[in-house]
Amino acid sequence: VLLPGLVNSHTHLEFSSLEKPLGEPGMPLADWIREVIAWRTRRSRDPQAAIQQGLCESLACGVTTVGEIATAPAAAYLADRSPRLAMFHEVIGFSRGRIESVAAHLDQRLKAAAPLAAVATGISPHAPYTVHPELLRRLVATAADQRRTVAIHLAESLAELELLAEGAGPLQQLLDERSMWDAEAIPVGSTPADYLNILRQAPRGLVVHGNYLSEPEIALLARQPTMSVVYCPRTHAYFQHRRYPLAEMLAAGVRVVIGTDSRASSPDLSLLTEMQWVAAAFPDVAAENMARMGTVAAAHALDLAGRLATITRGKADDLIG
Numbered sequence: 353v354l355l356p357g358l359v360n361s362h363t364h365l366e367f368s369s370l371e372k373p374l375g376e377p378g379m380p381l382a383d384w385i386r387e388v389i390a391w392r393t394r395r396s397r398d399p400q401a402a403i404q405q406g407l408c409e410s411l412a413c414g415v416t417t418v419g420e421i422a423t424a425p426a427a428a429y430l431a432d433r434s435p436r437l438a439m440f441h442e443v444i445g446f447s448r449g450r451i452e453s454v455a456a457h458l459d460q461r462l463k464a465a466a467p468l469a470a471v472a473t474g475i476s477p478h479a480p481y482t483v484h485p486e487l488l489r490r491l492v493a494t495a496a497d498q499r500r501t502v503a504i505h506l507a508e509s510l511a512e513l514e515l516l517a518e519g520a521g522p523l524q525q526l527l528d529e530r531s532m533w534d535a536e537a538i539p540v541g542s543t544p545a546d547y548l549n550i551l552r553q554a555p556r557g558l559v560v561h562g563n564y565l566s567e568p569e570i571a572l573l574a575r576q577p578t579m580s581v582v583y584c585p586r587t588h589a590y591f592q593h594r595r596y597p598l599a600e601m602l603a604a605g606v607r608v609v610i611g612t613d614s615r616a617s618s619p620d621l622s623l624l625t626e627m628q629w630v631a632a633a634f635p636d637v638a639a640e641n642m643a644r645m646g647t648v649a650a651a652h653a654l655d656l657a658g659r660l661a662t663i664t665r666g667k668a669d670d671l672i673g
Contacts, residue, residue, distance in 0.1 A: 357416025357670030359650035362611025368406030382522035400428040407434040414672035440476035474501035503558035580653035587613035
């Protein structure tokens with residue numbers, strides 16, 4: 353079977369040297385984040401080598417375009433032969449007092465990445481539990497000015513919903529441990545919809561995970577043709593979340609695409625395996641939808657549909673067998 357090169361809409365290549373996911377299946381997200389923090393402090397860690405390993409693995413799996421959440425310097429991504437890169441520079445800043453310094457640092461990173469041969473450069477405010485809402489608005493405004501796509505982890509866990517609604521729970525405790533908690537950052541009674549309404553001001557938005565989006569939030573996304581949801585199937589299974597609302601999203605008209613997330617929560621970077629996993633878990637979803645989620649729909653999500661992901665005269669000649 354001949355296909356266009358696959359498009360992995362979401363991954364974190366810095367974890368590509370891991371032989372198995374961090375922690376244990378079904379563990380709470382806050383505990384897994386503690387595992388990530390501990391892993392990042394190891395002296396033996398080599399982010400550039402891990403990124404190169406992840407790029408090679410992706411290409412070997414038929415992935416010719418990668419939506420990467422970039423935390424390493426741009427030079428770490430230089431390679432003679434690798435997938436195309438849509439780089440989303442990760443931003444973290446939960447305190448109102450850090451907004452100006454964080455925004456200035458992002459500006460420096462975007463300028464440093466300019467010479468890199470990436471097909472797109474976007475912004476990734478990490479998640480509601482690591483980014484102040486005012487910083488998110490600032491980043492979305494920057495994206496609008498510079499015509500960039502914004503990707504945010506949202507509605508990922510029940511703990512996140514508890515943090516938004518009540519300012520409490522495991523993620524609040526984690527932030528408090530890290531001296532990051534700001535009790536005034538998130539208004540009590542907040543929901544993912546509040547973040548979707550900010551995100552929709554961006555030229556293009558990616559909602560990463562979306563495991564616990566409500567029906568009204570799915571309907572909101574369906575009304576926004578510039579927004580997409582990135583489903584990371586084996587990561588969703590690793591944390592043993594509730595059944596993913598894939599059929600509901602597709603029926604509502606939401607653009608759903610597929611990502612591998614990272615080796616910190618998934619066994620490998622094979623997008624084809626992710627697609628096969630979805631096909632087995634959702635037998636009522638048409639196979640054509642599976643193919644689109646990893647090719648043309650993903651290219652639309654990354655604002656690259658005019659350049660790749662279909663076998664069409666004038667587009668990139670990425671082909672896999």
